[in-house]
Amino acid sequence: MATPSPTPAPLAGWDLPDDNHGPRLIAATAVVTMMALISVILRIWVRAGIIKSVGWDDRFIVLAMVRRLSLPSATNCWRVNKYIN
DSSP, rough: OOOOOOOOOOOTTTOOOOOOOOOHHHHHHHHHHHHOOOOOOOHHHHIIEEEEEHHHHHHHHHHHHHHHHHHHHHHHHHHHHHHHH
């Protein structure tokens, strides 16, 4: 008769909790970015439409928001994917 094979040992870390914070990080980043975008849009609308005075600081705010929405978005998705998968 053949002897039964021993049960394989569990993988290391099998008893640790599954702490996946990736979706929370994406949600928090999206909420804060949308709040900032709405603030910038309202500021430019007030300064350009109502007050009719757009200054250099407004231009830098728009430039910063455009940069925030374009370049880092791809790298942020790549960084957060490490925590999702």
